[in-house]
Amino acid sequence: MVVLATKCYVEGDARERALDGLRSLVENAVGDLAVEYEVGLRHDDFPSVTVSGEDETVARNVLREEWGAITPEFEAGEVYTGTLEHWDDEGLVLDAGEEIRIPSDQLGLGPGTPDQVRTRYGLVQHLPMQFVYGDPNRLADAERDRLYEWSRGPGRVNVNSATRGETRATVNRAGHAQDIITVERLGLLEQSIVCAEGTDPPGLLASIGGYLPAELLCVVE
Structure with missing residues (x-):
């Protein structure tokens, strides 16, 4: 089992959407390998992925590389x-x-x-x-x-409590699709909206803030 180093802390329908999205991401990562997997959620909101099959070691390593892993013990310097x-x-x-x-x-x-x-x-x-x-x-x-x-590159607006798809949809709904380069996934529910040249991150934040029940912070040069 791999415990992914990202959290699913939303409730209700939002939690189900987030976990459905995570299952799709896990499928994209290990779907071509000879494994079966099951996605669960621990009491502390960290998702777990139980993997079995011929390629299970490879699959676990892929998931650790992509998400980071929560481990029961720590070694100094690691x-x-x-x-x-x-x-x-x-x-x-x-x-x-x-x-x-x-x-x-x-x-x-x-x-x-x-x-x-x-x-x-x-x-x-x-x-x-x-x-x-x-x-x-x-x-x-x-x-x-x-x-x-981040601080040296194009401006960014970082958000939590929303999937990448939800964040993209919010930007589009607010009429700012042309003002961004992409939405980078930082975690399951943490995203970074990368602004296009000439876009003012605080202005973008103010425009989309009303659509997202989330924390939003700007990164500016």
Whole structure:
């Protein structure tokens, strides 16, 4: 079984739509392999994928590579993935099956309080993030590189509580299809709307915010 490092925290019909979408994504990832699989949801909102068959080892590795995996144990110096649960003056707290605190001096994302850093880089709640386990824990180099790349590239609007399809549909419904390049999937319910040149991310956020019951944060240069 692989426990995916992304959360399904919405309720009701939205949860069913999200899990249906996840099943499709798992099918796309491992459907050509000789395996059978079943998608479930743990009590802590992390999805699990039970895999069996001739190619089960390959399938598990594919899923870990695509989503990251929640593991029962950690080794110092190794990279893991957790979801952003909360933040305070002392740092960020990720959920990686247990709480992982990243102290503010181990973020490596420039000046400011953890909340200011979170806002500057568009770190919506539940965003999957990579960290290096240790004493202290720190953000992984690849994670820092990704976030710096966001701030240097075209503007973005990051959202949570919505699938990629729902986010795309919302942009279209608000009349902004021509103002974006794409919607990148960051997690099952966390997306990044990549703005086209000349599009103002705060303006896009204001326009689509009324359509999405979600947290939205801009990433601007």
